[in-house]
C-alpha cells in the first residue's frame with residue numbers, strides 16, 4: 001500500500017527521492033485528502049501517478065458496518081487487511097463540537113472490569129497510518145470534524161509513538177489541519193506514558209480515567225492500579241501539570257452502589273487536592289452484556305453531582321451518546337458482527 005503509510009513530508013521526500021521539494025508536499029496533501037483514487041491526484045505528474053498505482057491502494061480498510069444513532073452519533077466498524085477490526089465514532093459534544101473518538105489499538109490489554117473492549121484482550125497496536133485512516137474514514141461518513149479524542153478502543157499511552165506520529169500528521173496544515181489543542185489523549189493511568197508526555201511537553205490535552213478514588217476499589221476495577229497506584233499516578237500527573245501547564249480532566253464512570261457514596265466523594269476531594277482547576281467528567285456506566293455492574297438511576301446521578309458541587313468539585317455530566325448503536329463509552333468491542 002502506498003497511501004497512509006504514516007509518513008511525514010520529509011520521510012516521503014527521502015523515500016521517494018522527490019524533487020522539487022514541493023512535489024513531496026503535493027503528494028502528502030493528495031495522499032491524506034481522503035481520496036481512494038490516484039486518478040484524482042491531477043496535480044501530480046503522470047509518471048508519479050503510475051508509480052503510485054503500482055504500489056497499491058490508498059486506503060486499506062473496509063467499512064464493514066455503519067450505524068447512525070438517533071442522537072446523530074455515527075459509528076463505523078473498520079476491517080484492515082489482516083482482519084483486525086476496530087470501531088470509530090463521531091459525535092456532537094455538549095459544546096456543539098463535532099468530535100471523532102478514535103481507537104489506538106485493536107482491542108485492549110488493560111482489563112478494566114467495567115469495559116466491553118477489555119473482554120477480548122489486545123490483538124495489536126494500530127500504526128500511525130491506520131489511526132489517520134480511521135480519521136479519514138469517519139470524516140468521509142460524517143463530514144467535517146473539529147476535535148479528536150483518543151477514547152476509542154485501546155490504551156493510547158501503550159502505543160504512544162504511533163499516536164504521536166498520527167497527531168503530527170493530523171495537525172499538518174496539508175493533512176487535516178487540526179490544532180494540537182483540539183486533541184485529547186485519555187489514559188487509564190499508565191504512569192511512564194504520562195511522565196513521557198510531561199518530559200517531552202506534548203501539547204495534547206490529557207484526560208485520566210480515575211473511576212474510583214481509593215486504591216482498594218480502583219484496583220478491583222482497574223488492574224493497572226496494582227502496578228501504578230493512586231499516589232504514583234498523582235505524582236506523575238502533577239509533574240505533567242507543572243511542565244505542560246494544562247488542566248487535567250478526570251473521567252469518573254459512575255457505577256450504581258459501587259463508587260457513588262459520600263465517602264467516595266471525600267476520597268475524590270482528597271485526590272484532587274493540588275490539581276489546578278480539575279474538571280471531573282462524570283460518565284454514568286453504560287451497560288454492556290456480560291458485565292454485571294448496574295447503571296445508576298438519574299436520581300442517584302443527580303444526588304452525586306449535587307453532593308460533589310457542595311464539596312466544591314467541578315463536575316460535568318457526560319451525556320452518553322450513541323448508546324442505541326453501542327457506540328458510547330466502553331461499548332466498543334470491535335466485533336466484525338457488530339450490529
Ligand code: SAH
Pocket residue numbers: 110114115116150151152153154155156186187188189207208209211251253283284285286287288329330331
Ligand atoms: N484506555 C483509555 C482510553 C479509553 S477511553 C482510558 O481508559 O482512558 C474510554 C473511557 O470510557 C474511559 O474513561 C473509561 O473509563 C470509560 N468507560 C469504559 N467502559 C465504560 C462503560 N461501560 N460505561 C461508561 N464509561 C466507560
